[in-house]
Amino acid sequence: MSPSATESVAILMPSRFDRETVPALLQEVRRGIHEGQHRICLDLREVESFDSAGMALVVGALRAAREAGLQIEIQGVQDSVYDFFSLVSVERLLEEPQALPRPGFIEGLGGLALPLAEGSQKGAILIGRSMWGWVLSPFRGQKLRLGKIAEEIFQAGNGAMFIVALIGFLLGLILAMQAWVQLKIFGADIFVADMVAVGVTREIGPLMTGVLVAARSGSSIAARLGTMVINEEVDALEQMGIHPNRYLVAPKVLGLAMATPCLTLVFCTMAILGGWLFGVTTVGLDAMAYIEQTHQALRTADILAAVIKGATFGALIAAVACSLGLGVRGGPEGVGRATTRAVVTSIFLIILVDAFFVLFVKLGA
Amino acid sequence: MFFRRTRSIPEEYLQNIGAHDDLLRALFVMTQFDGRTVLDGVDLAIRRGEIFVILGPSGCGKTTLLHHMAGMLPPTMGSIQIDGKDIYGIPPAELDELRTHMGFSFQHGALLNSMSVLDNICLPLREATQLPEMLIRDIGRIKLDMVGLIHAQDLEPSDLSGGMRKRAAIARAIAMDPDLVFFDEPSAGLDPITAAEIDNLILKLKTVFGITMVVVTHDIPSAFTIADHMILLLDGQQLAKGSPEEILSSKDPRVVNFIGRTMPLADPAKVDILNYVAGVDSRLPEPRGANS
Ligand SMILES: Nc1ncnc2c1ncn2[C@@H]1O[C@H](COP(=O)(O)OP(=O)(O)OP(=O)(O)O)[C@@H](O)[C@H]1O
Ligand SMILES: [Mg+2]
Numbered sequence: 001m002s003p004s005a006t007e008s009v010a011i012l013m014p015s016r017f018d019r020e021t022v023p024a025l026l027q028e029v030r031r032g033i034h035e036g037q038h039r040i041c042l043d044l045r046e047v048e049s050f051d052s053a054g055m056a057l058v059v060g061a062l063r064a065a066r067e068a069g070l071q072i073e074i075q076g077v078q079d080s081v082y083d084f085f086s087l088v089s090v091e092r093l094l095e096e097p098q099a100l101p102r103p104g105f106i107e108g109l110g111g112l113a114l115p116l117a118e119g120s121q122k123g124a125i126l127i128g129r130s131m132w133g134w135v136l137s138p139f140r141g142q143k144l145r146l147g148k149i150a151e152e153i154f155q156a157g158n159g160a161m162f163i164v165a166l167i168g169f170l171l172g173l174i175l176a177m178q179a180w181v182q183l184k185i186f187g188a189d190i191f192v193a194d195m196v197a198v199g200v201t202r203e204i205g206p207l208m209t210g211v212l213v214a215a216r217s218g219s220s221i222a223a224r225l226g227t228m229v230i231n232e233e234v235d236a237l238e239q240m241g242i243h244p245n246r247y248l249v250a251p252k253v254l255g256l257a258m259a260t261p262c263l264t265l266v267f268c269t270m271a272i273l274g275g276w277l278f279g280v281t282t283v284g285l286d287a288m289a290y291i292e293q294t295h296q297a298l299r300t301a302d303i304l305a306a307v308i309k310g311a312t313f314g315a316l317i318a319a320v321a322c323s324l325g326l327g328v329r330g331g332p333e334g335v336g337r338a339t340t341r342a343v344v345t346s347i348f349l350i351i352l353v354d355a356f357f358v359l360f361v362k363l364g365a
Numbered sequence: 366m367f368f369r370r371t372r373s374i375p376e377e378y379l380q381n382i383g384a385h386d387d388l389l390r391a392l393f394v395m396t397q398f399d400g401r402t403v404l405d406g407v408d409l410a411i412r413r414g415e416i417f418v419i420l421g422p423s424g425c426g427k428t429t430l431l432h433h434m435a436g437m438l439p440p441t442m443g444s445i446q447i448d449g450k451d452i453y454g455i456p457p458a459e460l461d462e463l464r465t466h467m468g469f470s471f472q473h474g475a476l477l478n479s480m481s482v483l484d485n486i487c488l489p490l491r492e493a494t495q496l497p498e499m500l501i502r503d504i505g506r507i508k509l510d511m512v513g514l515i516h517a518q519d520l521e522p523s524d525l526s527g528g529m530r531k532r533a534a535i536a537r538a539i540a541m542d543p544d545l546v547f548f549d550e551p552s553a554g555l556d557p558i559t560a561a562e563i564d565n566l567i568l569k570l571k572t573v574f575g576i577t578m579v580v581v582t583h584d585i586p587s588a589f590t591i592a593d594h595m596i597l598l599l600d601g602q603q604l605a606k607g608s609p610e611e612i613l614s615s616k617d618p619r620v621v622n623f624i625g626r627t628m629p630l631a632d633p634a635k636v637d638i639l640n641y642v643a644g645v646d647s648r649l650p651e652p653r654g655a656n657s
Contacts, residue, residue: 019542023497051542051574053496056503083573087566088510093503230523331478331523 009033010041017047017054029061033068040065045076055084059093066094116345122327123320123349127253129245145251152255156217156314160263164212168267171208172196172274180283189283193293196275201302203354205268210313210350213260214343218321221252222342225325226335234326244326253318260314261307268306309357313350320346388413388545388577389434393443396429396601403429404440404601411579411594416571418588419581421598422623427581428472428549430598434579435469435547436460447545465493468538472549472581474530476522482533483509483518486540493541508536511566513559528555535563539570546570548580552587564590585624589613597623 009032014021032040042061047054058074065072179195225248228234234244272294279285321342328334389411396404403426411417419427432438433445439453446452452460476485486505490496496504509515512532522530531554538546551567552560564587570576582588588595589609597604597612597620605612605620612620 019494019496022500023495026497026500052504052507052540053500053542055507056500059503059507060499080573083569087569087573088507092510092515093506329523330521333479333521334523 008039017050122323148251157259168270172271176275176278194297206309221321222325226328256314256318261310264310395442415593418592418595468543468546470538
């Protein structure tokens, strides 16, 4: 081979320079750029019809040649090809922007923990602000919107009633079964009633109800508010002087703070019923004796604790969901993220707050 | 109701509406939504390689007509033919194949929010062709540069302005080098310079690629710049059809009114009363007859 042949490589483009022929040509151009030493030449003389794929090949060849430090020449360019390139700027096409760096592992971990902290903080601030705005609103001549609250209570409460009752019943059944396995060793069968009643009312009832409400209402609140944000509905409200905290957040926080304790009581009642059913049918306890035992075991303080916990959890869930929903950025993707986060953060907070409750009661006693 | 699937169109009728070597025909198109008639007897014929403009006021059924023509929504009555075939009478697989030769730029962009702008443009290429990734990226970038959006290639659709979203939608519509492209108000909401660039792009697409284009628009100057033929719709009825010159020379007052964009003259009675109320005029206007 003569030296000039390796110095300059010419590649002839076919008459149909389109999607069908281009993939094969791409290989040829790559090889040419690899072999060529100074110059490569794309010959478009034969081209009769072309499409964007053909033109993309030309751009790709220009870029590859530039990167390899080769001269590139394009020959036989016809008017239609010129016309095509009059629509774009080859210079702009050749410069690729830098790809964004991906976060490393440690940063990734931070990225997992941060939303929890952020969501909790935002939720706490929002509870303060929205409640303050709500309490002040009558003095500012604004409506309290009690109807909205009733609507929220109904939405959260009525919709969750069935599933809360069902899970409560089954859990009471399971709990009684577990308790009995232990208690029958000591011949203390009747204390199954105490175990179920106190355990459910003080701990499991509020906790499970909280988790259910977070999954049901928390996610839906975050999604609804997030969608309102990306549709600029929240901006529109603000612009009309209707503050979202008062108009959107306060009714939801109050609504869930009222609906959740009710659901908690439903849960506890159904769980006790489940325990009773197990006690009466399987353990063979006397139906009335079980009820009497339950009655003695439960103190007013236990029921009060369930109600207070329920209200706290409800308010927390609504506040976290609202703050994350109102903080949505970046379209539907953002709504999805906020919804997931709302559930995870509020379940985390419920358990955290529950731990504080336990600590508080232990220290107080 | 479904006669359009079986009855063939009489040849004289086609001659009458000027249908010869047409790429697309809409025949007796009638559309109802919940019993409300939105389109009422629209006929049109679009020739290969031309730019066909659909003009009309807001809510007159332009988008609906475009959806019919693009194979997205069968009309209640009437038929849409592409290359002489009723597109709602052919098997779904054939319609899908036909769709790969059509592009559609939606009125509000309709970009997929889960991916970057460039990925939106590349999506049809990745899904429907065997091209290597490197070429697909370059094709996507070429299309984005055509609409002046190459600097925004890595942005998410939610980070684009309304006009940018619209231009990205145009880029996606032409990603596959379609033979037939539908534009739903490509330049509405754009500044005059960008709007003129879009007009220019549409004209270039016609001359360079010979693409047939159907453009819905409100913008009358733009319509007369780009159109080879146009149809003027009013309340779902065709008011006028023909070349821009024919439309301009129309004597129909409704056409003249729409094209001239003249506001309906202010009712003198109302003006007089306003003047009286505002204290500009001290005389109370004389009551007029109800019919005057
Ligand atoms: N899916 C639908 N269901 C019911 N009515 C509809 C539907 N789509 C459109 N319409 C009605 O059909 C009419 C025409 O709508 P279309 O979107 O075609 O108008 P348009 O001419 O594109 O208006 P614009 O210029 O504002 O986009 C409107 O009155 C609208 O309410
Ligand atoms: Mg429309």
